[in-house]
Amino acid sequence: MIICPVCNTTNHHLEIICRQCGGYIQTKIENIDLFQKLWQLIENPVKAFKHIAIAKHKNYIIFLTSLFGMSFLFLLFEYINIGRIINRGVLIALAGMGGGIVFGFFFLVILTWITLGFSKLFKSPPTKFWNLFSVIAYSTVPIIYIFIFLLPIKLLTFGIILYTSNPSPVLVNASVSYISWFLEALMFAWFIFLFNTASRVVFEFNFFKAITMTLALLLSLVVGIVIVINYISSSIISSH
Numbered sequence: 001m002i003i004c005p006v007c008n009t010t011n012h013h014l015e016i017i018c019r020q021c022g023g024y025i026q027t028k029i030e031n032i033d034l035f036q037k038l039w040q041l042i043e044n045p046v047k048a049f050k051h052i053a054i055a056k057h058k059n060y061i062i063f064l065t066s067l068f069g070m071s072f073l074f075l076l077f078e079y080i081n082i083g084r085i086i087n088r089g090v091l092i093a094l095a096g097m098g099g100g101i102v103f104g105f106f107f108l109v110i111l112t113w114i115t116l117g118f119s120k121l122f123k124s125p126p127t128k129f130w131n132l133f134s135v136i137a138y139s140t141v142p143i144i145y146i147f148i149f150l151l152p153i154k155l156l157t158f159g160i161i162l163y164t165s166n167p168s169p170v171l172v173n174a175s176v177s178y179i180s181w182f183l184e185a186l187m188f189a190w191f192i193f194l195f196n197t198a199s200r201v202v203f204e205f206n207f208f209k210a211i212t213m214t215l216a217l218l219l220s221l222v223v224g225i226v227i228v229i230n231y232i233s234s235s236i237i238s239s240h
Contacts, residue, residue, distance in 0.1 A: 001125070001204075002026065013204055014053050014131055032059040041141055045194055049135045049201040058134040062105065068140040069104020070097050071147030075184075080229060083163030092163055111221070112136055115199070118217050124203035132202050139194035142187040150180055192218065 002011045002025050009020035018025050032055045040048035052058070073096045077083075086092050112133045119127065154162055157176045158169045170177045192214065200210040 012125060014050075014128070014202070016054060016056075026054070029055045031055065031057050034060045037138065038141060041138065041194060045197045046201055049138070049198045052135050052138050053131045053202055055134075058130065061134050061137045064137045064140065064144065065104040065108050066101040067104070067144045067147060068100075068137070069102070069107065070100030071143050071151070072107070073100045073103055074147060074151055076229065077163055081163060081165050083160055084166075087160070087164075089160050092160075108133065108136055108140070114221070115217060118213050119199075119203050122203070122205070122209060122213050124205065127202055135198040135202055136195065139191060139198045142190040142194065146184055146187050150183055154180055 002013050002015065003009070004011060004018040004021060004023060004025050006023045007018060007021040009018055011018055011025055016024060016026060016028050029051055032052060037048050037052060040051075077092060077096060082092060082095075086095070112129060115132060115136065116127065116129065153176065154169075157173050161167065161172060162169060195218070196207075196210050196214040199205055199214055200207065203210070203213075205213065
């Protein structure tokens with residue numbers, strides 16, 4: 001919470017203007033500088049997420065949700081071996097990129113609502129949906145990096161085999177396979193760290209409270225995703 005220096009009214013820590021007297025209680029931020037924030041997520045993620053949350057205009061949010069959706073879908077396609085039912089690379093690319101735009105937005109909307117629900121269990125102060133949605137969108141940057149940097153290398157190395165596992169990519173090039181798995185795991189770990197940091201900033205949680213909520217939330221999400229993926233995989237296998 002922030003105490004107004006003029007009227008001593010207690011305000012939400014992400015408010016810019018005092019709800020009582022209308023005076024400014026912290027620095028006003030109009031727009032988000034994308035590249036500056038990408039660097040700040042490495043250098044000072046707490047400061048980056050606070051600026052994102054209080055910024056008047058949440059620039060690049062839809063752009064980030066779209067890239068996240070594409071990255072997630074291509075990873076999903078790889079896991080379920082989508083190439084067994086779609087054997088043309090162009091169609092897989094269109095499905096991943098076109099579907100990713102819609103999927104990324106709705107997935108993060110659902111994740112934001114679930115996070116708000118979990119935060120109430122931990123008795124956090126009320127938080128605006130759009131503020132939370134924006135910091136969650138920026139916390140997915142590591143997943144986006146998988147799409148931008150790792151996916152092209154894997155496609156150049158394995159081609160359509162990446163989505164069929166016939167033969168296994170490990171048999172084609174073990175070094176690229178193992179290195180890509182390691183880097184993907186590293187990016188997911190970074191995402192969890194950023195998500196935890198975003199929770200601390202938005203909900204004013206301490207580290208242990210934030211990590212407890214983050215792990216409980218992500219564990220529930222992973223279980224749900226695994227169930228859906230296994231259902232899709234079994235459906236593909238039974239259809240063949």
